[in-house]
Amino acid sequence: MRNKLAAGASLFILLILLSAVFAPLIATHNPAAVDSRSVLTGPSRQHIFGTDRLGRDIFSRIVYGSRISLSIGFIAVGIAVLIGVFLGAAAGYYGGKLDMALMRFVDLMLCFPTIFLILAVIALLEPSILNIMVVIGLTSWMGIARLVRAQVLTLKERDFVAAAKVMGAKDSWIIFRHLIPNAIGPVLVSATLGVGGAILIESALSFLGIGVQPPTPSWGNILMDGRATLGIAWWLTVFPGLFILFTVLSYNIIGEALRDLLEPRLKK
Amino acid sequence: MMKHIIRRLLGLVPTLIGITLISFFVIHIAPGKPTDIQTSMNPKVSYEARLRLEKLYGLDKPIYAQYLQWVKRFVSFDFGRSYLDDRPVSEKIAERIPITLLINFSAIILTLVIGIPLGILSAVRRGKLSDKLSTIFVFIGFSAPEFWLALLLMNLFCITLGWLPVSGIASLDFESFDTCGKIFDVARHLILPVTISAFASLAVISRYMRTEMIGIMGEDYIRTARAKGLDENTVIYKHALKNALLPIITILGLSVPGLIGGSVIFESIFAIPGMGRLFYESVMARDYPVIMGVLSIGAILTLAGNFMADIAYSYADPRIRVTKDKKLS
């Protein structure tokens, strides 16, 4: 049952990815096309998900928006993984003062509500898509760093590390060729779950108006319109939200499935 | 025990210093000087006036001096005055904090009251329908964007059904109610924000509870408890539960920053005059003193929450409360 669910989730993600890549082929309209005649119309044959205040087709905006939301998710997590793996491995391997300092730093970063930090930084710089990716990445690496550190701590006592050292291998070689590949499991799980998390953060930011700026569509900023038209145009709220829900849900399901796969619980 | 508490308190000091550092530098990432916004908007402001303003905010001094000044003021909670209305930042925060704390505190209570039983139920009825249903519920809980749920529920309860008020924390004729009425009125306004705020952490707690309970039920001492002739309820609710609740304390502590951060969104959607909304407004208006103030207070609240969770855990877990070096034979 679990596996069928994970398979279903993977299929969904694949579909979303494909539609993001082939957006021009799938979208029924030009997402930026303003049509003052069909302002705020409900779902119809012409506009599957209805239109917004400027008469733009919601379906097409969601399809194009998936490009933005997904790429932000991936790159932000990519940045987080890079930083987290690097710092976590360094802390775990070298131990001592470096480890203490890094872990203190992690604790410190975790003291600040993520949204607060992101808001503050984004507001001070301008909300470009690049900035958003970088900031989300910069505030999400802590969990991964801890995971990698824990793995490296256990692994570095193992024989193959001692053997490598005896052979005169450089530290960086040991870290990159031996320790990190073995620590990849939990990182992969974290990264998968992290993509979902990044998408949620981006959509929250866009919803608040500090994320992806209109007219570029992102699932979050379509919802911003939904807020303004609450009660009148339910389709502006329901559809983008459903997409976010199912995408994040799929990533969560896949992440949990990976976790079950890579970290089997050893019971008698 | 006291020694432990004091040791932990001292451990907070470096973190507090770190907080001052980060909140200081976050502001100074911005290109240009913080006073630029104020002055550049107004072309009539002369160069001398700009210099005067900078001197007022101590911006003419080198960075480390500015930082030291910041730390000095931090300790006395003096975050300066708001750029918008020139009121002391600490005052603005002080009047908003109670609401945010009320909402978050209620959210924590809701999380515990619903999340823990839900998790236990899932564990006890593992594999059955109720477990599957609550698993679905929980997964949706941490996959759905909270602001979206807020909008949907708002649509349902406030607009369509009209049961709950749309915004604010009190009705217009609040003053005319008696005490009971006042409490009821505030409750009506806060039900939705509290519920949605709790949604995600409820999902996490219930999932964790389930995993913990399932793990503990497989432990040897549970088998012994059954071998002693205890009935299943006692085994679950006395022996297993007490062990499972311990890590929950830590998780609660860790969920504090999420709750505080989330309040930015809810307070904006429900127009609640809390700290989160203050932060949002000050970010939009580039009101740096307020930004720095709320950032710092938010971090301190998180620190406090973690600290209390830590102490509570040390007290609750006998393995920590009664130190190992008091070994008996």
Next chain:
Amino acid sequence: MSVLEVMDLKTYFYTSHGVVKAVDGVSFNIEKGEVFGLVGESGSGKTLTALSILKLISFPGRIVDGRILFNGIDLLCSDDKLLRNIRGSKISIVFQEPASSFNPVFTIGEQITEAALVHQRIGRAAAKRKAMEYLERARIGDPKRIYNGYPHQLSGGTKQRAGIAMALVNSPDLIILDEPTTALDVTIQAQVLDMLDEIIHRERLSILFISHDLGVISRMCDSVAVMNKGRIVETGPVKNILNSPKEAYTVSLLESVKALS
């Protein structure tokens, strides 16, 4: 009438790799006042036999066949209420790992008192006194401190003694000891076995003593059953089995011990 009659007990495990016949047709009797040993290598099914007696087998295992007569009552046909009455009061069990007897978040005393309160109609104070009394009988020095102590504060030997005290507190008819000293240091082992010896003979208890250690079996038991791969190979008085084993497996078991010593 024997205290315990196990007849053709079969406990199987239904795993994804197939059916594991952990206990496959085991039969033996324990008379009143007898110390009956069950010896075999790890994995021979000894512990699972013990767990089956108390019907403590959980998924994916199941007791599929057999009868277990305790003082005439078939345990495998009894309802939960009866079983709970018997567990811990008429039949108790002490497990191999000292830590497995106690919940880490309650004191030792609380847990022994709990065992007494569940089965005896006495007040809390009386139960407490009983708990202390048995802690003393288990040769625990300063029982009051141990009573108020938590499991993590105790050494393995003390924990195991406390576990034995907990098994005795309701004066059971039969006690199952599953490798009670295997996890302890050699010196402590001897002390605990001494203590057990004294208690068993003073109270004239019936014991099912499980071990893989033939030395311990020969010291403590009156009769012994040799178990291999879920089946009993040979049964008889200890002296007979050790000196003149009839079955090939028993012989090889004895040989391997001789080879090591």
